[in-house]
Amino acid sequence: MNDALAWVTAIGAAVTAVATIGLVVVAYRTLGGARGQLTLLRQQAEQERRPYVVADLVPGLHGAGSTDLVIANVGRSLARQILVEIGPLAKRNDHDHISDALDRYLTTPKIFVPGARHRVMWHHAGNAKSGRLDAGVDGGVSARITYTDDGGTEYTETYELDIAAMTAVSPVPTDGPRRSGSGNELADIDHALRALAGHVGELRR
Secondary structure, three states: HHHHHHHHHHHHHHHHHHHHHHHHHHHHHHHHHHHHHHHHHHHHHHHHHHHOEEEEEEEEOOOOOEEEEEEEOOOOOOEEEEEOOOOOOOOOOOOOOOOOHHHHOOOOOOOOOOOOEEEEEEOOOOOOOOOOOOEEEEOOOEEEEEOOOOOOOEEEEEEEEEEEHHHHHOOOOOOOOOOOOOOOOHHHHHHHHHHHHHHHHHHHO
16 A cells, blocks of 8 residues: 555656646746747837938929939938948039039938938939030939948948939829910919929929
8 A cells, every 4th residue: 555655656746747847848938939029029129210211213303304312211210420322423514513512412421310301403314405414323323321320320221223214104293284475474474383383293202
């Protein structure tokens, strides 16, 4: 009887030990899973509150043949020391009013609050009839944007900016029907209304 009781007690102790080990393993795995989830949540929170500086080309406000560059911070925190590198940018001719100014803008460090957005001239196509020459950046370039957050963490984004690919499919707002008439006043009003129509159409770009 005593031997049987001792045997049962030994088995019970062994079962208890195994169960305890099982609980420890389960607890360890659960803790590991919880740590993994916390790590993912922390990384997600960091990604959500970091700055995001983006760049894009849009039809220009100067009318047909012009292209503008839009740079914006679409993140949730301040973006500091924003620089845009597109390679050498030299004045193309004596009438190029864009290249030098654009080069100074791109290479000057900027600070963007969340939602900040700059729109600058990028390219103006030449016109053989009017004698106007090309100005600004032509063709496609890779734009490398570097910036930091408030903690000093540096970020880098690269965007392919191609005028031909963008302008081939971009709609342009209508400037309204033309009116016939004589006199400078009517011409001035006509030009003003056309400019207004074009700018209103560009407001949401």
